[in-house]
Amino acid sequence: MSDLEDIALRSPVLGDGMAVFRLVENCPPLDMNSSYCNLLQCSHFADTSVVAQMNGALVGFISGYVIPERPDTLFVWQVAVAEQARGLGLASRMLAHIIARPHCVDIAYLETTITQDNPASWALFKRLAKALSADFQSSEWMDKNTHFAGQHDSETLVRIGPFNSRS
Template sequence: MLNVNKATSEDASVHHFRQPTAEDGYALNKLVENSPPLDPNSVYCNLLQCTHFAETSVAVEENGALVGFISGYIPPGKPDTVFVWQVVVDKSQRGRGLAKKMLHAIVERPACAAVTHMETTITPDNEASWALFRSFARDKGADIVDRIWFEKNAHFGGQHDSEALLRIGPFARDSQQTS
């Protein structure tokens, strides 16, 4: 488990990074619900994210409250890739680099020992997500490729913007890199 001090000197609170548990499912559901424009999932879906995908996800607490969460998984047939399903940071925590710290924490997990690539989907207009993943790729010295994966009309019945598949890599785990 990783404890990370916040960047602000006037705030002495600490973020606690940990593997999620089933007890986080409801809190995750509320965190996403309070973070538009994220697509909400059912509480049951969030419970599965917190249990089935716990080894490749991260929960962040501050003073006992869930303030950040990334759900991810290793897709079947792609043992070198972690797919980031959803990133959520409480509005009180935004702008502090918490999302990028969570991405780094996931790829350092034992379950990601063979991971050399990260994938996610992002709508073309989600500038904050594009900036987050580009920054992560720069940190890792990795290339980025993207293409539309799920198209608005063909896959979402015109009810959701198209989603670009973003692939970052290859990269090494921080613990494997030399100075």
């Protein structure tokens, strides 16, 4: 039986890139990125990303970055938890882990996008807003036809904040 206490969180390193690639591959409906993209997430974006390890295996990953023109806003790109580690609160714990880092001391808002048909993702970010005592707003952003040429479901923009990353 898995237990959250058996799972260690840390910033990713370049050597995690291919394990991240495989984890995302096993976490539909997430979009696959190139392994090169995952390597960049594990290096240039390591301060705002996290990996979770259980018994030596990579079971969780969040990629994120600070929006370049808005240094108070963390954008969460992808959240992936391996099936054997789901339902333990790991995704919530990984989000909290990133927000609590010294690197995120000036972060007051979190943004992400969610497709309408992903209840787990909606629940995850609503729970985060509640835990941070912050507002939760959603609005249209990336449209299936206008922006994805009909190839991908629309992505709704979610914005959480303001919050104090030190509390």
